[in-house]
Amino acid sequence: MEYRNEISYAAIRRLPKYYRHLCNLRKAGIRQISSKELSFEIGVTSSQVRNDFAYFGGEGLPGIGYNVDLLKNKINEFLKSDNTLNMIIIGAGYLGHALAANKNLEKKGFKVIGIFDPYDQFTGREIKGIEIMKMDCLPLFIKRQHVDIAAITILSAHADEIIKDMISLGVKGIWNFSPVEVKNTDKVMIENSHLDDSLMVLGYNLKNK
Amino acid sequence: MEYRNEISYAAIRRLPKYYRHLCNLRKAGIRQISSKELSFEIGVTSSQVRNDFAYFGGEGLPGIGYNVDLLKNKINEFLKSDNTLNMIIIGAGYLGHALAANKNLEKKGFKVIGIFDPYDQFTGREIKGIEIMKMDCLPLFIKRQHVDIAAITILSAHADEIIKDMISLGVKGIWNFSPVEVKNTDKVMIENSHLDDSLMVLGYNLKNK
Numbered sequence: 001m002e003y004r005n006e007i008s009y010a011a012i013r014r015l016p017k018y019y020r021h022l023c024n025l026r027k028a029g030i031r032q033i034s035s036k037e038l039s040f041e042i043g044v045t046s047s048q049v050r051n052d053f054a055y056f057g058g059e060g061l062p063g064i065g066y067n068v069d070l071l072k073n074k075i076n077e078f079l080k081s082d083n084t085l086n087m088i089i090i091g092a093g094y095l096g097h098a099l100a101a102n103k104n105l106e107k108k109g110f111k112v113i114g115i116f117d118p119y120d121q122f123t124g125r126e127i128k129g130i131e132i133m134k135m136d137c138l139p140l141f142i143k144r145q146h147v148d149i150a151a152i153t154i155l156s157a158h159a160d161e162i163i164k165d166m167i168s169l170g171v172k173g174i175w176n177f178s179p180v181e182v183k184n185t186d187k188v189m190i191e192n193s194h195l196d197d198s199l200m201v202l203g204y205n206l207k208n209k
Numbered sequence: 210m211e212y213r214n215e216i217s218y219a220a221i222r223r224l225p226k227y228y229r230h231l232c233n234l235r236k237a238g239i240r241q242i243s244s245k246e247l248s249f250e251i252g253v254t255s256s257q258v259r260n261d262f263a264y265f266g267g268e269g270l271p272g273i274g275y276n277v278d279l280l281k282n283k284i285n286e287f288l289k290s291d292n293t294l295n296m297i298i299i300g301a302g303y304l305g306h307a308l309a310a311n312k313n314l315e316k317k318g319f320k321v322i323g324i325f326d327p328y329d330q331f332t333g334r335e336i337k338g339i340e341i342m343k344m345d346c347l348p349l350f351i352k353r354q355h356v357d358i359a360a361i362t363i364l365s366a367h368a369d370e371i372i373k374d375m376i377s378l379g380v381k382g383i384w385n386f387s388p389v390e391v392k393n394t395d396k397v398m399i400e401n402s403h404l405d406d407s408l409m410v411l412g413y414n415l416k417n418k
């Protein structure tokens with residue numbers, strides 16, 4: 001099997017989608033899939049699929065296709081960290097609750113170890129056994145515990161200041177749901193997750209259908 | 210000013226990002242921006258920016274750049290529906306609550322008109338004045354009210370059945386947060402919003418930093 005040496009950033013972004021689809025196929029008892037079928041399911045061309053998988057040495061066999069299990073495991077191994085990544089959630093509103101209560105995150109290797117909120121109303125309450133703490137407690141918490149990722153679920157422009165604080169406290173990964181747009185630097189990796197972007201695209205598509 | 214006749218799907222996907230950034234610039238009192246500055250902020254090339262905006266007839270003036278207000282309004286006009294789009298939320302868990310409570314959605318032209326949950330525990334309760342109803346009420350509700358979009362916030366594989374029901378009830382737009390992957394058909398437009406995809410990419414980036 002041939003391995004390509006580099007994988008593009010766009011291909012990495014597609015991997016969670018492939019992975020989810022391969023998991024669904026496996027649940028349905030499907031063991032082999034062609035690049036053509038995958039391309040149809042994922043919404044890219046067959047040659048794009050073959051190109052994406054070339055990196056994993058996963059060449060589909062002619063007339064048989066890719067081994068679903070093998071490919072699924074390779075993608076998982078590629079994406080997943082060797083260790084569980086520790087995550088804190090900033091903002092104990094509904095979205096913060098939704099992330100803290102999402103069991104899939106732990107299965108995928110992310111563990112919520114603390115929840116922080118700027119408002120006192122939540123202090124001392126718990127979500128799934130994790131205490132909600134005041135923001136004042138954050139510097140000490142980060143000093144004592146290893147925090148890999150801060151999920152920012154505060155949906156106001158004030159999130160900007162909070163993100164700056166996180167970076168200066170040494171948090172290396174930010175999962176940002178706030179309307180503020182933040183970019184990677186040499187100190188921090190950012191993923192911006194603006195929920196209503198996809199809704200705006202849906203609205204456009206409905207208008208122009 | 211010259212207008213291009215077609216805009217690519219990839220460009221449409223970038224428009225909410227441009228829009229958010231132009232709004233931030235406006236708030237900061239910045240009136241003009243060059244394609245180079247925008248490209249840096251958005252993370253695409255300058256020529257990509259110019260290409261994206263060619264469709265709007267928005268050519269930046271040499272040495273001055275784009276008019277922030279004008280461009281912002283054009284993008285808004287392009288994306289936004291003429292009428293408010295009516296949305297129902299399926300699933301009254303934390304994520305359903307988060308969407309119902311998000312004031313930005315109404316500002317962007319989407320109005321939540323009903324919330325439905327398969328479990329009785331929530332029935333009769335309200336989120337922001339909107340009653341939570343049983344799923345049994347859905348067919349009659351859709352018959353009587355105009356529903357443009359159903360936001361699926363049920364994070365289990367059962368969402369598959371619910372999405373099929375929505376489509377057969379005539380809902381034209383699905384904003385899908387469930388782990389099920391759904392595709393556009395001639396009957397329905399879908400936006401899949403898988404929150405943990407971006408977290409997996411962040412995990413990968415932290416591992417390989």
